[in-house]
Amino acid sequence: MTLRRIRLVLWTLVAFALVGVLALQWAGRRPEPPQPPFRPDFALQDEAGRTYGMEDFRGSFALVFFGFTNCPDVCPTTMSEVAQVMDDLGPEADKVRPLFISIDPERDRRQGLAGYLAAFHPAILGLAGDGAATQAATESFKVHFGREEDPAAPDGYSMSHSPGLFLVGPDGEWLRQFPYETPAAEILADIQERI
Amino acid sequence: MKHLATALGLAVTLPLAAVAECASVSAGGLTVTGAWSRATIGNERPAVFYVEIRNEGETADRLTGIDTPVAAMTMLHRTVVEEGVASMPHAEAVEIPACETVGLAPGSHHGMLMGLTAPLTEGESFPVTLQFERAGAVEIDTRVLSIRAQEAQCDAG
Ligand SMILES: [Cu+2]
Numbered sequence: 001m002t003l004r005r006i007r008l009v010l011w012t013l014v015a016f017a018l019v020g021v022l023a024l025q026w027a028g029r030r031p032e033p034p035q036p037p038f039r040p041d042f043a044l045q046d047e048a049g050r051t052y053g054m055e056d057f058r059g060s061f062a063l064v065f066f067g068f069t070n071c072p073d074v075c076p077t078t079m080s081e082v083a084q085v086m087d088d089l090g091p092e093a094d095k096v097r098p099l100f101i102s103i104d105p106e107r108d109r110r111q112g113l114a115g116y117l118a119a120f121h122p123a124i125l126g127l128a129g130d131g132a133a134t135q136a137a138t139e140s141f142k143v144h145f146g147r148e149e150d151p152a153a154p155d156g157y158s159m160s161h162s163p164g165l166f167l168v169g170p171d172g173e174w175l176r177q178f179p180y181e182t183p184a185a186e187i188l189a190d191i192q193e194r195i
Numbered sequence: 196m197k198h199l200a201t202a203l204g205l206a207v208t209l210p211l212a213a214v215a216e217c218a219s220v221s222a223g224g225l226t227v228t229g230a231w232s233r234a235t236i237g238n239e240r241p242a243v244f245y246v247e248i249r250n251e252g253e254t255a256d257r258l259t260g261i262d263t264p265v266a267a268m269t270m271l272h273r274t275v276v277e278e279g280v281a282s283m284p285h286a287e288a289v290e291i292p293a294c295e296t297v298g299l300a301p302g303s304h305h306g307m308l309m310g311l312t313a314p315l316t317e318g319e320s321f322p323v324t325l326q327f328e329r330a331g332a333v334e335i336d337t338r339v340l341s342i343r344a345q346e347a348q349c350d351a352g
Contacts, residue, residue, distance in 0.1 A: 069240055070240050070241060071283075072233070072240070072241050072242060072243035072305065072307060073243055073272070073274050073283060073301060073302070073305050074274055074281045074283075074302070076233055076243075076301075076342060076343075077301045077302060077345065079343075080342075080343040080344070080345055083343055084343075111237065111239050111240065112236070112237075115236055116236045116240075119234070119236050119342045119343075120342060120343055144279065144280050145280075146280070148282065152268070152270060152285070152309075153309075154239070154240070154241055154309050154310070158282070158283065160280050160281060160282035161280065161281060162279050162280055162281070163276060163280075163281040164279070180276055180281060180302070181302055
């Protein structure tokens with residue numbers, strides 16, 4: 001009698017445990033509570049010295065890249081994709097503004113940012129502020145960059161940086177990241193769907 | 196005058212050659228093909244060198260360096276994306292295993308051409324010498340493509 005009772009208690013416990021596990025799994029499947037909108041920003045200058053912030057691009061999508069022009073592999077690859085997206089947008093290209101934010105602003109200003117970017121696509125706006133403004137812009141977009149001393153590199157250093165592309169909506173809200181090497185067609189399809 | 200004519204003739208044939216076949220050079224079991232670079236804006240920024248190396252031999256080889264008259268300094272690099280941050284550390288050498296094809300290609304290994312003697316202009320080409328541990332030196336004609344190019348543009352592999 002007692003044995004049977006113990007068995008019953010144990011089985012009841014097992015049943016409770018199973019219900020608990022299932023409940024936890026169900027709770028885990030529920031969507032995350034909505035996050036407050038994330039609106040990254042910056043105050044950086046173009047080659048003519050005009051200061052831009054994200055509010056200057058309200059009403060259009062912004063496709064934002066952080067890079068440097070002494071970067072012969074990652075940056076041209078991504079800028080080519082951005083240029084392809086702009087070409088393929090056709091008449092809707094005026095609804096998207098591609099931005100190149102320099103994380104090597106002093107050298108990029110000296111060597112000319114606008115002429116370099118125009119070779120990819122005339123719509124790409126190059127921005128390069130001072131050190132503090134650049135730091136603030138990267139923190140706002142939550143991207144990382146660093147300077148790597150390298151005696152063999154031009155000017156004795158190279159830069160490391162987040163190679164993704166960021167899409168910001170017409171209301172200034174951060175929408176998504178396209179990881180490095182996302183094909184242009186995929187970026188295009190995503191933007192066209194939102195337009 | 197004759198020299199001028201030859202020079203002009205060369206200037207005309209080089210861009211024409213660029214839309215035809217990619218150069219291909221073999222040494223031992225290695226075939227080096229599809230060498231290309233991107234046009235540069237000015238000559239202050241480093242240029243890039245990409246190429247395909249087919250090893251049809253039964254022994255592995257290693258690419259240990261590159262050299263070209265258009266750059267004062269060259270180096271082998273590898274693009275690495277780690278924890279969301281891209282950098283391009285030096286690569287001591289590029290391994291070319293037996294019976295495999297290895298590419299210096301966007302997003303992986305590349306040659307860095309620093310201290311350009313002149314800007315690289317689309318449609319032109321320049322020689323690059325690849326130094327292999329076993330196969331020795333292999334010179335290949337490298338085509339300068341658009342700054343927007345993403346891969347070699349060859350009629351046939
Ligand atoms: Cu490099």
